């Protein structure tokens with residue numbers, strides 16, 4: 023086996039936000055850094071190239087952020103979405119870090135902007151990246167290159183060589199053995215691994231392998247190879263291996279990298295029927311941004327893991343324009359035929375719903391009083407009769423955003439074996455997100471976690487080789503609450 | 505959604521399913537803009553870069569006029585290509601600047617006056633070459649016909665010994681006025697189609713009327729500062745890759761203001777001549793020579809810089825078919841300024857007549873091609889920016905909910 027002669031201080035495995043943050047910090051500390059990205063250059067950046075914002079704590083208005091979003095409120099939000107599956111000290115560290123990290127991000131070329139039109143509800147909590155995640159990733163790569171980080175694309179790592187919980191070398195798919203004094207794993211979850219997903223979701227009572235009908239919203243390169251390797255090597259893990267963040271997206275999205283634009287935002291304005299032409303859940307339970315993750319799971323439970331969002335002309339122009347045209351028809355029967363569900367059942371479902379709609383004042387910007395009475399499931403808000411041609415149907419499928427399974431870690435970002443932290447092997451980003459986000463999700467928290475742990479892991483990996491970061495300590499001690 | 509490849513063929517229906525009547529049938533290039541805008545409209549990550557995306561979010565569908573408007577609003581800065589998560593090799597193959605560039609040049613053609621001259625854009629290199637050789641030949645022949653030769657005893661820089669002033673004023677005046685007329689007719693046709701009040705809706709007309717003054721002021725600053733070559737964050741636009749640079753804007757400033765200074769020099773000289781009976785040659789410290797020299801310097805630095813950037817630009821985002829038009833125009837500007845300086849230096853020598861003929865020939869070529877080449881971009885872009893600034897002050901009819 024060929025061993026590479028150049029031995030970097032820090033080897034960073036991965037090429038998304040977490041890996042880049044680590045590489046930049048380690049390099050700033052003076053360490054020599056080699057980065058291995060599994061993707062070719064044109065697909066670099068993992069799921070990070072699809073992101074749009076960062077959730078930021080702030081005590082007062084901060085450039086693009088309005089009002090205040092104090093630590094406590096952020097923490098309560100996180101506590102709520104995770105249902106307590108979080109580690110408070112680590113979570114608070116991430117939260118506090120988010121209040122001070124943006125100058126550093128700017129220094130490396132990231133630009134922020136006020137919220138995108140249609141996302142004003144997060145104007146207070148989230149700072150948006152101008153141009154989105156790919157612009158962010160591009161900026162970090164440019165900065166890393168300028169600072170002298172060596173970057174190799176098309177370099178998937180197959181396994182690691184470990185000795186007593188210490189990193190020795192990485193072995194690439196092509197068989198190259200790369201030694202380094204320390205290593206940061208920033209290679210995402212296992213969401214892109216269809217085989218593993220199939221296993222994790224298992225077979226349902228209808229005998230279907232649920233995950234076979236899933237779409238992956240992000241990269242195809244997060245195959246979880248090193249996650250699996252670390253589990254097999256006995257590393258401490260965290261997070262439910264059978265869980266994933268799963269949202270309802272347009273069924274016509276590509277298998278990978280459909281990203282943000284494939285979402286369907288008209289669910290709450292109409293009804294949703296499954297393959298049997300039946301409704302199955304309250305479409306108007308809450309605002310769509312608060313419900314789209316629940317709908318991923320709901321659709322996953324339907325036969326064929328598919329469903330259709332049905333709206334009429336009245337809804338047009340009231341939701342973010344979808345990327346694919348809906349199936350359009352002048353009558354509801356025709357629509358049923360076009361989407362291939364049983365027209366008779368479909369009409370029964372819609373007639374029952376229409377008959378149940380109570381008079382009210384429709385307001386899609388508030389939890390209004392338009393609801394149904396006497397139909398199951400009820401629709402509790404925005405329930406309006408579906409009667410105005412043309413009618414539209416948008417097909418839905420579950421789309422996987424990320425998985426929760428990861429490496430157990432502490433405030434240093436170290437990987438752990440039997441509760442003992444490694445001195446030179448660290449992990450960051452989605453690989454450790456489960457420590458803070460055991461389940462659920464709230465917009466922008468993935469990047470908060472990835473940026474915090476990415477920077478911390480990079481600094482500590484460099485420190486383990488004798489390179490102290492010149493300025494980070496103050497920021498870190500604030501984040502760590504010292 | 506595969507990219508559309510045959511750009512000339514009309515596509516009925518386009519990217520939006522709404523019943524499109526045949527008069528509105530989109531060409532393949534326009535349909536490609538509509539297709540891409542539908543993706544961008546569902547994504548919107550690039551909203552901060554320029555005016556195109558905010559204009560897009562006011563629409564759910566993109567008809568022919570919308571595509572023409574957006575194509576001319578795009579400055580081809582490149583930011584949204586490098587930032588695009590759906591750019592090739594992604595199967596959505598989103599490439600906004602290229603789609604816009606392809607339709608942009610078609611709009612110059614479609615709105616050309618007289619319409620038959622629109623074909624000149626298709627052979628832009630040839631057009632420039634013909635205009636140039638025609639202009640040169642014309643003045644060489646005229647010089648010989650009027651004076652019997654091109655090389656002569658020094659004439660103390662008195663151009664009008666070679667060509668009488670009124671003759672030049674008439675010749676260039678007529679050509680220039682024609683060029684301005686042709687451009688004006690073209691842009692009026694364009695404006696009629698994209699006008700923010702095209703629907704004739706009374707509320708719109710009222711809102712637009714109120715918006716006019718501030719909109720004009722903002723459009724003028726957008727043009728004068730080339731705001732949208734700044735990339736939204738002020739770091740500039742892209743050239744060969746995803747790195748930002750302000751040099752395109754700077755070189756364009758040299759070019760544009762150089763052009764305007766040269767134009768001012770001519771206007772001042774005309775005033776001198778007719779109002780104050782001050783005749784050329786003017787001293788080195790006179791207003792026309794100073795203005796002309798400063799402008800000329802701008803028109804040397806600017807076009808050289810733009811040419812350099814043009815040559816190293818990423819072909820992925822350009823419409824390579826337009827290289828001839830862009831580079832032809834750049835070369836013509838450069839020739840005008842270079843021959844102008846040569847004339848200034850040689851005006852007291854035996855070669856004045858020769859250089860005068862060469863310089864006037866290039867200026868003539870520039871004037872002749874103004875309405876039928878790259879110059880049109882300045883006019884159409886300014887019109888699109890004006891529309892943008894009016895439209896954004898009008899109420900938005902869409903009421904999109906939460907996300």
Ligand SMILES: Cc1cc2nc3c(=O)[nH]c(=O)nc-3n(C[C@H](O)[C@H](O)[C@H](O)COP(=O)(O)OP(=O)(O)OC[C@H]3O[C@@H](n4cnc5c(N)ncnc54)[C@H](O)[C@@H]3O)c2cc1C
Pocket residue numbers: 035036037038039040041058059060061066067068069070071072073074075076077177178179180208209210211239240241243244245246247248280281282422423424450451452453465466467468469470472
């Ligand atoms: C569509 C979408 C939108 C999102 N929007 C947001 C948002 O707005 N805000 C937010 O906070 N979060 C968002 N998220 C979540 C966010 O993407 C993640 O939390 C974050 O990007 C994780 O960063 P990372 O660096 O850990 O992983 P990634 O960015 O996925 O990077 C993993 C990298 O590792 C590489 N890799 C994988 N395996 C190997 C291997 N064996 N060898 C070498 N390299 C390997 C991959 O190629 C990739 O470059 C979104 C996710 C998706 C899918």
Ligand code: HEM
Pocket residue numbers: 578579580726727730733756759760763764807810811814830831833834837881882883885886
């Ligand atoms: C006297 C007027 C003008 C002159 C002489 C001029 C000249 C030029 C030249 C030579 C180029 C280079 C072509 C290339 O990109 O390679 C160019 C490009 C450009 N000009 Fe102008 N210009 C003028 C007015 C304007 C105006 C009014 C605008 C309005 C905003 C404008 C916007 C641009 C932009 C955005 C580009 C680059 C994009 C492209 O390839 O089209 N210009 N101009």
Ligand code: SF4
Pocket residue numbers: 153154543544545547548549550551584585587588589590591598600
């Ligand atoms: S260019 Fe790409 S990233 Fe930008 S708005 Fe359009 S689809 Fe989104």
Ligand code: SF4
Pocket residue numbers: 550553554555556557577578579580581582583584585600601604732
């Ligand atoms: S290329 Fe630049 S100006 Fe054109 S649409 Fe993209 S960001 Fe806007």
